[in-house]
Every structure is written in C-alpha cells, then in structure tokens.
Amino acid sequence: MSGSNAAKLCPSSRCEEGSTLLGIVNAQGRIDFIAEPFEVDAGFVATAKEGRPPEQRFRFSSPCLKRGCEKWDGERCGVAKVLHQRGPELLPPNDAAALPSCSIRESCRWHGEYGDQICYTCSWVITEPAQKAAF
Amino acid sequence: MADQSNPGGMMMPYGVAIGNALSRADASTEELLALRDQAQAIVGAQGDLVAALKALDAAIDGRTPATKATATPAVERFVAQIEGVALPEAVKAEIDQAIQKAVSAEIAKIDTGGDMVATPLSAMRDFGGGFGSRTPGLYLVSRKLNIR
Numbered sequence: 001m002s003g004s005n006a007a008k009l010c011p012s013s014r015c016e017e018g019s020t021l022l023g024i025v026n027a028q029g030r031i032d033f034i035a036e037p038f039e040v041d042a043g044f045v046a047t048a049k050e051g052r053p054p055e056q057r058f059r060f061s062s063p064c065l066k067r068g069c070e071k072w073d074g075e076r077c078g079v080a081k082v083l084h085q086r087g088p089e090l091l092p093p094n095d096a097a098a099l100p101s102c103s104i105r106e107s108c109r110w111h112g113e114y115g116d117q118i119c120y121t122c123s124w125v126i127t128e129p130a131q132k133a134a135f
Numbered sequence: 136m137a138d139q140s141n142p143g144g145m146m147m148p149y150g151v152a153i154g155n156a157l158s159r160a161d162a163s164t165e166e167l168l169a170l171r172d173q174a175q176a177i178v179g180a181q182g183d184l185v186a187a188l189k190a191l192d193a194a195i196d197g198r199t200p201a202t203k204a205t206a207t208p209a210v211e212r213f214v215a216q217i218e219g220v221a222l223p224e225a226v227k228a229e230i231d232q233a234i235q236k237a238v239s240a241e242i243a244k245i246d247t248g249g250d251m252v253a254t255p256l257s258a259m260r261d262f263g264g265g266f267g268s269r270t271p272g273l274y275l276v277s278r279k280l281n282i283r
Contacts, residue, residue, distance in 0.1 A: 024245055029252035035208045043236065047243035054243075056250040082259070090255040101208040121256070129257070130250045 008109040010069070011102075012079065012127045013062040015054035017042045020104065022059040031059050031123050035101035055128035064109040080110040080118060087121035094120060213238060 013019060019040045023033040040060065048054040064077070071078045100123050105111050110118050153170050156162045213234055222230075 021242070024242070025247060025249040027247040027249050027252070029249040029254040033208070038239075041239065044239050044243045047240050051244065051246050057246050086259055087256075090259065124254050124256045126250045126256075128250075 007107065008064040008112055009061045009104045009107045010064045010077075011059065011061050011104060011108050011110055011122060012125055013060050014127075015040065015045055015048055015058065015060050016062065017045050019060040019062045022061045022102065022104065023100075025057050025059070025126055029124070029126070031100070031125070033059075033100040033102045033123070035103060037103045052130075053128055056126065056130055059125070059127060061104050061108075076113055077109050080113050083110070083121045083125070084114045084118055087118065091121055091124060 009020070011022060017040060021034060021038040021040050021044070023031040026032045045054075048058070051057070054060070066072050067074075069077075073081065097120055099105075099116060099119050102108070102119065102122075105119070110122060153174065156166055156170055215230060215234065
C-alpha cells in the first residue's frame, strides 16, 4: 500500500489556506471528524489564528510532502510508523469501535500505509499538543 | 349492550364503555354484569402482560452491550427561510455564500481546550514538540521547488 504513487494526504498538517479541515479537538481531547471535505479559506485561517494555535484546536489535511517533511523517514511517514507501533500499547484495540467519519480516508497517507487500524489511534492525535498541558 | 373484546388482542377502551353504561338510566343489570365480567377478564390478562413486559425489558437490557450502535456523525443545518418573495438566483447564491462564510468563521473560533486534557497518547513523546511540528517542507514548497 505504501508504494502507491497516487497523491496522498497528510492527516496532521498546518492551518493554511487551501488545507482541508479534518476535524475539531473536542473537550475530551479526541477529534470530532467532519464527514465531508471542508476547505479552509483565508478568512478561516485569519480568524483561527486570532486564538490559540489552530493546530492545538483543529486537525488539518494537505498533500503529503514526503521527503519535504521532517517526519518522512525516507520510505514512509514517521508519525504514522510510531502511531502504528505504539498505538495499540497506549490504546487497546477496540474492534467494536466504528471508524471515524473521515473525509480523506481514501487518500490518507496514514490509512494507505496501515489501513483501518490506524484510524482509531488517529482520532486521538492532536497536531500540536499544548505546551502547558495538564499531564 | 357492551362491545365484545378479545383480552388477548386489541381492546376497546372499557373505561369509557363502563362510564357510558353507568350514566344511562336504562342500562340493564345484565349489561352491567357483562361489562364487569369482560373488564375482569381484561384485567386478568393484563396481569400476564405486565409480567411479560418486565421480562422483555430485562432481556433487552441484557443485550444492550452486544448491540452497540454505530457512531453516527452529528449533523448541523443552518436554514434561512423567506416567504412571499421570489429572489433572483444571484441573490440566493450570495446569501448561501454568506451563510457558509458565517459558519466557517464561527467554527474557526472554536476552542474546547481538549488539547489540555490527558489522553492515552499524551505519553507519546517521540516527536518532541508534537506530531507534525513545523515542517521545513512547507517552506520549500512555497518556493516552488516541486518536491512533491
């Protein structure tokens, strides 16, 4: 799956015009995914940046940069790799849990590399955790 | 004459029938006796029904964990309605765009503070500042180096 040349989307990118708003960090620290693609415009970016960093409050998606990204390990996404390796240890698999209603699954870099299993872990990922978190 | 009813099937509202019979001066004793017998039969049958209902409740409660509902995404709709005026298509398109813009602006303000909550992934520190922290790739792409 990881060898596909089709354009893949990063599910944890920055708040920039043209990005897709994937979801909103809810009060429990999980992501409430938006089922349909929601493209972010300049107005959204400007408004979002008036508050705390948007990457702490939302999840965005944009094309995977591969070797242009510091998380690319040369062959695949390093973030997804760690999530895949440590996710089950931190988040016991829940076979009964439904997949999130994600708008990019078909083109998602992480899903393309690890399949449905990583979607459960993904729903806990916050792109930029708060520096003064309560943990 | 009282209406006939099958205690095991759909029942007539016997409270009304009995009330009507009692309010009529010409209601015969036989009619009142017949109503009483039928009402008693219905009450007796309902005793079984109550027990059955309780058993049904218990059985449903016992199955609840096994029949976990599929998560359904919440749906929010924002509708503006005007009656009596036919608006030009261009105006309708502008209104629609304005609604979309307003929704987008309000979403951009959302801050639940959920990133401050300890979660199972909080223990994962492999990426220092966090997942997908500032990527030089974005900077490079902005200079059209076509690295994708």
